[in-house]
Structures are given as C-alpha cells and as structure tokens.
Amino acid sequence: MVPLAWACLAAGHEVRVAAPPGLEGMILRAGLTPVRAGREVDVTGVVRGFVKGPGNGNGNGPARSAQAGPSAKMPRALGMFVDLAVAMVDDLAAFARDWRADVVVYDPTAWAGPLAAAAAGVPAVRQLYGVDLLFPARDAIVRALEPVGDRLGVGPVDPLGLLTIDPCPAELQGPAPGARQRMRYLPYHGVHDRRPAGPPARRDRPVVCVTWGTTMSRLGDEYFLAGHVARALAGLDAEILLAVTPGQRTTLGPLPPDVHVVESAPLRLLLPGADLLVHHGGAGSMLTGLVHGLPQLALPELPDHIAHAGRLAATGAGVALNPAEGFGADRIRAAVEGLLASADHEGSARRLSAEMAAHPTPAALVAELEQLAGARAAGRAAV
Incomplete structure (x- = not known):
C-alpha cells in the first residue's frame, strides 16, 4: 500500500x-x-495451523491433507x-x-x-x-x-x-x-540504511533466484525451505542466487559452493538479472517476479500461497508443486530444469508483465x- x-x-x-x-x-x-489503532493480536499460532504439506524443511516427512x-x-x-x-x-x-x-x-x-x-x-x-x-x-x-x-x-x-x-x-x-x-504493481521492499548488495556478476549460464519472503520463517524454521531448495539445485548448470534476511541466513544450513547468498536486497534490484524465480507462493514475490517477466516455481505451504500458486500455474507463467506430495529434492530439481528449458513459461510471464506495465x-x-x-x-x- x-x-x-x-x-x-x-x-x-x-x-x-x-x-x-x-x-x-x-x-x-x-x-x-x-x-x-487497537491492540496487537497474536495470529502466528493460528496461521501455523493452516500449513499444509510436510512442513519439516526437507520435503520428506509425512504429507498432510491435500485440500488446497x-x-x-x-x-x-x-x-x-x-x-x-x-x-x-x-x-x-x-x-x-x-x-x-x-x-x-x-x-x-x-x-x-x-x-x-x-x-x-x-x-x-x-x-x-x-x-x-x-x-x-x-x-x-x-x-x-x-x-x-x-x-x-x-x-x-x-x-x-x-x-x-x-x-x-x-x-x-x-x-x-x-x-x-x-x-x-510497484514493488516496495522497505527502506535501507545502506546500499543493498546486488546479484553476482553474470556468467554464461542461467541465474535462478530463490526467496522465501518473511512469513514462513516467522512460523518456524521447519517451514523456511530456501536452504533445502538451494541444496536440491546443487550441481545444476546455473547460478543460484539466494535472497534472505540476516535472521534467515542463520537457518539455511550447509550450502553448495555455487550458491550466492544476498541479505536484505530488494527483489526488484535482483530480478532483472535472473532467469527464473523460486519462492513460497507469496503474492509479493509472485507479482514482483511477474513485473520482471520471470517464469516461476512455487512451493506453497499456506492456503493463500497455494491459491496464488495455482492461479500462477493456470496462466502458464509458472509451475506449482503440490505440498501433499512433498517437496523432495528430485521434484524441485526436475521442475527447475523443465522451466529453464521451456520458452512457453517465459512467454506467458512476459505477456503478464506487459499487461501489468500498461x-x-x-x-x-x-x-x-x-x-x-x-x-x-x-x-x-x-x-
């Protein structure tokens, strides 16, 4: 707003x-x-109860209800x-x-x-x-x-x-x-007291940006899957750009050497140099990605994220994984490889981007x- x-x-x-x-x-x-206006209402516990899928940080736990x-x-x-x-x-x-x-x-x-x-x-x-x-x-x-x-x-x-x-x-x-x-849609990512870091120097291979917003990490480390996604993409012929907050960085775990971590950098500054956006299904991440015409992969765990990811997939501009089937490394990697190889998803994303710009x-x-x-x-x- x-x-x-x-x-x-x-x-x-x-x-x-x-x-x-x-x-x-x-x-x-x-x-x-x-x-x-008013008082604080603690909704974190209520929202945590909405999480669907494994929610254990590695995508291999017991699946919950598939209802989306x-x-x-x-x-x-x-x-x-x-x-x-x-x-x-x-x-x-x-x-x-x-x-x-x-x-x-x-x-x-x-x-x-x-x-x-x-x-x-x-x-x-x-x-x-x-x-x-x-x-x-x-x-x-x-x-x-x-x-x-x-x-x-x-x-x-x-x-x-x-x-x-x-x-x-x-x-x-x-x-x-x-x-x-x-x-x-004009992305707003807060006010920064220092010049935010930018993406790494572009090389002759695709750049995949991974971000998990701020909501999921507030619910618990087990719902913050950015590090898991980065590990799933180890060895992929691509540059992996991981956009996190300083607090989130401490929960990432060990990362492959080809992962470049950027703290508190506005997505609007990172995405012009990216070829694909991977995220949790949040509206802000999704719309910011579309502003830049990027195809996207969503791994949603909350009902509203599932709904947003489903609408994105329906346009052809991205792919949404079903949390009931888990977010295993093989599924994530296969989805990213498919998106990078497809011109159709990029074309749909660019079409939506042009409409938004108008x-x-x-x-x-x-x-x-x-x-x-x-x-x-x-x-x-x-x-």
Missing part, C-alpha cells in the same frame, strides 16, 4: 496509516505518519480476521471521525477499514495485494461482521467497499466481480480517490 500512500502525499493530500502498535516503526521507516485453497479452513480464518477487526475498529472509527477523513483505503483482510468508513460516513476502498481470495466468502464475511456493525450503529457492511483496487493482470486474477480499478500507476489513481471523496477531497485523504 506504500506506493499509493506516497502518490496521495505527492498530490498534496494528507495521509495517515492506521495499524496496530507493532507496525509503527515500519510505517515511520516508509516515510509515512502512523496512527495507533482458502476454503479449507475458512471458518477459522474468518474468526482470525474478525478478531483483528474488533481489535482495531473502535480506535479507527474514532480517528476517522475526529480527523475528518475523506476516504479509507484498506487491505482485503483489514475489515476494520470498511467498518470505520461506515461509522465516519466516508467511502471505503479496498486495495488487493494479490489474487482476490476472499471474494467468494463475501456473504460469510458480512454475517461475521454484523455484530460489530450493530455495535457501531452502522448495520451490515460490505467488506468489498465501493471500489476494489487490483494489482493483478486479468488472466491471473480470473473472474473479478464488482467495481474494480487496475493499478500497476495498468495505471498509483499516481493516476489519486484522481479516482478524489472523485469518490467528492467535494471533501480538496485537502485530505486517509489510508
């Missing part, structure tokens, strides 16, 4: 980013103004997101009213956003970070939020808001009902937010 917030600031509007206290430092480092997609445990996920909304909504609604916000922009799991917008009587705009996985649960979400809406005196609230901002190419997103505005920039969408806000948008916008 940072590029759109910056675009609103650059257009002369005021922006506040409401979030639980634990995100305050991250918001400040992004050059934005935080507003503390967010519907596998939707009631539990709904409860988690409702808890997050309840934790934030009172503070957020009070701030939106007192600050006289004109628009509330929220991510698709931050349901305090549309509730607070309804309480303040202003438009609510939903900004997706990937495939619209929660749209099928729209009716269930409305029912789940009814008690909160009744307490606020706003009645039933539509979690989709008045408009959805969508960063995905149409083919990746699939059917997308409701008022929807495409927006060019989407309006965040700066172009500021006028859309102003129009929704109407006459009150002359000088304020709230995110």
Whole structure:
C-alpha cells in the first residue's frame, strides 16, 4: 500500500496509516505518519495451523491433507480476521471521525477499514495485494461482521467497499466481480540504511533466484525451505542466487559452493538479472517476479500461497508443486530444469508483465480517490 500512500502525499493530500502498535516503526521507516489503532493480536499460532504439506524443511516427512485453497479452513480464518477487526475498529472509527477523513483505503483482510468508513460516513476502498481470495466468502464475511456493525450503529457492511483496487493482470486474477480499478504493481521492499548488495556478476549460464519472503520463517524454521531448495539445485548448470534476511541466513544450513547468498536486497534490484524465480507462493514475490517477466516455481505451504500458486500455474507463467506430495529434492530439481528449458513459461510471464506495465500507476489513481471523496477531497485523504 506504500506506493499509493506516497502518490496521495505527492498530490498534496494528507495521509495517515492506521495499524496496530507493532507496525509503527515500519510505517515511520516508509516515510509515512502512523496512527495507533487497537491492540496487537497474536495470529502466528493460528496461521501455523493452516500449513499444509510436510512442513519439516526437507520435503520428506509425512504429507498432510491435500485440500488446497482458502476454503479449507475458512471458518477459522474468518474468526482470525474478525478478531483483528474488533481489535482495531473502535480506535479507527474514532480517528476517522475526529480527523475528518475523506476516504479509507484498506487491505482485503483489514475489515476494520470498511467498518470505520461506515461509522465516519466516508467511502471505503479496498486495495488487493494479490489474487482476490476472499471474494467468494463475501456473504460469510458480512454475517461475521454484523455484530460489530450493530455495535457501531452502522448495520451490515460490505467488506468489498465501493471500489476494489487490483494489482493483478486479468488472466491471473480470473473472474473479478464488482467495481474494480487496475493499478500497476510497484514493488516496495522497505527502506535501507545502506546500499543493498546486488546479484553476482553474470556468467554464461542461467541465474535462478530463490526467496522465501518473511512469513514462513516467522512460523518456524521447519517451514523456511530456501536452504533445502538451494541444496536440491546443487550441481545444476546455473547460478543460484539466494535472497534472505540476516535472521534467515542463520537457518539455511550447509550450502553448495555455487550458491550466492544476498541479505536484505530488494527483489526488484535482483530480478532483472535472473532467469527464473523460486519462492513460497507469496503474492509479493509472485507479482514482483511477474513485473520482471520471470517464469516461476512455487512451493506453497499456506492456503493463500497455494491459491496464488495455482492461479500462477493456470496462466502458464509458472509451475506449482503440490505440498501433499512433498517437496523432495528430485521434484524441485526436475521442475527447475523443465522451466529453464521451456520458452512457453517465459512467454506467458512476459505477456503478464506487459499487461501489468500498461495498468495505471498509483499516481493516476489519486484522481479516482478524489472523485469518490467528492467535494471533501480538496485537502485530505486517509489510508
């Protein structure tokens, strides 16, 4: 959401980013103004319970349920997101009213956003970070939020808001009902206090970039498979580029000599020199890879990652391994070799990349937010 917030600031509007206290430092480092809303909710244990597949770090453990997609445990996920909304909504609604916000922009799991917008009587705009996985649960979400809406005196609230901002190419997103505005995906990877390291010097063989985001390592070392993937590719006629955080590096284990480890380097700086991206199925990694037209291999373990990886594979721009079958080294290696040898996957990735580049920039969408806000948008916008 940072590029759109910056675009609103650059257009002369005021922006506040409401979030639980634990995100305050991250918001400040992004050059934005935080507003503390609510309390922390520990969701790590709940999310860990969603993991599918072996989850033992080597792909050879006993497989769990093969059921994929967010519907596998939707009631539990709904409860988690409702808890997050309840934790934030009172503070957020009070701030939106007192600050006289004109628009509330929220991510698709931050349901305090549309509730607070309804309480303040202003438009609510939903900004997706990937495939619209929660749209099928729209009716269930409305029912789940009814008690909160009744307490606020706003009645039933539509979690989709008045408009959805969508960063995905149409083919990746699939059917997308409701008022929807495409927006060019601009990768944001934080603010760095030193010049980030770049990729190794290019040689006369392919470069495979492996990244595992930040979510899986927070769930536990056994779910962080980047080192396992690198070992699976030992001896492959390719340069292996492993993008990790400093904390993740300590969990990688022994690595082959042809693996180049880069710490805290933004993917957007690494991927222009790569030929293939291997990751955990996270939306940010996937969309950043598509920005650069890269074919991808996904090894997803969480339901939303499985769903994103499935949509990616359906476009032809990548391959998704089934966690129920394990992530053994032979399967990983065979998938990477197949992707490197295929021009079709690269062609599909480049097609999606071209579509994304044609989407309006965040700066172009500021006028859309102003129009929704109407006459009150002359000088304020709230995110």
